[in-house]
Amino acid sequence: MTQWMDEEAGPVVRPYALIGGRTRSSGDTLDLIAMVTSTGAISSDGFVPGPEQERILAMVTTATSVADVASDLNLPLGVVRVLLGDLQDHKLISIGRASASERILKEVINGLRAL
Amino acid sequence: MDFGPSDEPVALKILIAGGFGVGKTTLVGAISEIRPLRTEEVLSDRGIGIDDVDGVEGKTTTTVAMDFGRITIREGLVVYLFGTPGQERFWFMWDELSYGALGAVVLADTRRLTDCFPSIDYFEQRGTPFIVAVNCFDGADRHEADDVRIALDLDADVPVLLCDVRRRVSAKTVLVALVEHSLKVLTASQS
Ligand SMILES: Nc1nc2c(ncn2[C@@H]2O[C@H](COP(=O)(O)OP(=O)(O)O)[C@@H](O)[C@H]2O)c(=O)[nH]1
Numbered sequence: 001m002t003q004w005m006d007e008e009a010g011p012v013v014r015p016y017a018l019i020g021g022r023t024r025s026s027g028d029t030l031d032l033i034a035m036v037t038s039t040g041a042i043s044s045d046g047f048v049p050g051p052e053q054e055r056i057l058a059m060v061t062t063a064t065s066v067a068d069v070a071s072d073l074n075l076p077l078g079v080v081r082v083l084l085g086d087l088q089d090h091k092l093i094s095i096g097r098a099s100a101s102e103r104i105l106k107e108v109i110n111g112l113r114a115l
Numbered sequence: 116m117d118f119g120p121s122d123e124p125v126a127l128k129i130l131i132a133g134g135f136g137v138g139k140t141t142l143v144g145a146i147s148e149i150r151p152l153r154t155e156e157v158l159s160d161r162g163i164g165i166d167d168v169d170g171v172e173g174k175t176t177t178t179v180a181m182d183f184g185r186i187t188i189r190e191g192l193v194v195y196l197f198g199t200p201g202q203e204r205f206w207f208m209w210d211e212l213s214y215g216a217l218g219a220v221v222l223a224d225t226r227r228l229t230d231c232f233p234s235i236d237y238f239e240q241r242g243t244p245f246i247v248a249v250n251c252f253d254g255a256d257r258h259e260a261d262d263v264r265i266a267l268d269l270d271a272d273v274p275v276l277l278c279d280v281r282r283r284v285s286a287k288t289v290l291v292a293l294v295e296h297s298l299k300v301l302t303a304s305q306s
């Protein structure tokens with residue numbers, strides 16, 4: 001019935017346990033290629049990062065895209081967005097997105113040619 | 116190489132679109148390291164007759180695998196490739212995929228040219244720069260790029276090229292053509 005699901009996709013239940021059964025979070029609108037970086041701050045408001053969030057914090061000591069975080073954790077994007085949203089709300093990560101300039105695009109063209 | 120603190124890492128997003136079986140996954144695999152990535156489809160949001168009687172806790176979702184590849188140009192400059200899912204019920208993902216995208220490659224198969232109409236319509240409407248790459252399957256009629264342009268009713272400034280996405284060199288040429296096109300669009304919009 002579903003053509004596009006030929007690739008390793010199967011019905012599963014969203015791992016709600018990881019995100020307390022929530023479906024909405026401030027992370028919902030995160031762009032897939034937004035870059036996540038830990039701020040190095042210590043949570044001061046009683047928020048305790050869960051094990052997956054600790055893994056994320058360890059991963060993003062250097063800037064890492066949202067998609068790479070999801071891929072490395074092997075968790076679906078929606079779950080990762082909620083986890084990131086919490087970390088952002090508690091100022092443990094910052095999320096940025098640098099836009100492409102003419103110079104960058106020329107660099108990409110040359111870089112691709114050299115592959 | 117030295118990168119001062121002002122050199123923010125830059126990530127670019129390129130979409131690979133086109134009908135089912137046209138070669139999207141093959142293209143991503145030919146030019147980049149495919150990485151596993153899944154997203155959720157919330158079935159109860161799709162209005163297909165599943166009553167949400169159990170509330171949030173019991174909401175069933177399906178995860179779907181996405182085509183996702185990464186090309187590192189240099190430290191701090193990465194190009195991400197995302198295949199766009201081919202079915203109508205995944206339209207909700209197209210908006211988020213195309214948000215902020217550098218551009219899109221629409222793959223076409225001349226034996227089923229109409230399969231790529233929805234992709235072309237979508238990118239035209241959104242104003243996302245795109246090129247059309249005709250994947251030359253064995254045994255398919257060799258079409259000239261110009262015939263395809265006419266058949267698809269493309270604007271004169273949309274590049275059309277022939278390719279074989281199984282070949283890395285060919286996949287590379289396709290991506291270079293897209294970034295060159297995006298650069299042209301960017302430059303034109305700034306002048
Ligand atoms: N002969 C030939 N086969 C191809 C070509 N591109 C893709 N294929 C094959 O067509 C099938 C579908 O390709 P795939 O990349 O999975 O299409 P997708 O549905 O767009 O991701 C695969 O079995 C590929 O090996 C091509 O250029 N020539």
Ligand SMILES: [Mg+2]
Nearest residue numbers: 139140141182
């Ligand atoms: Mg595929």
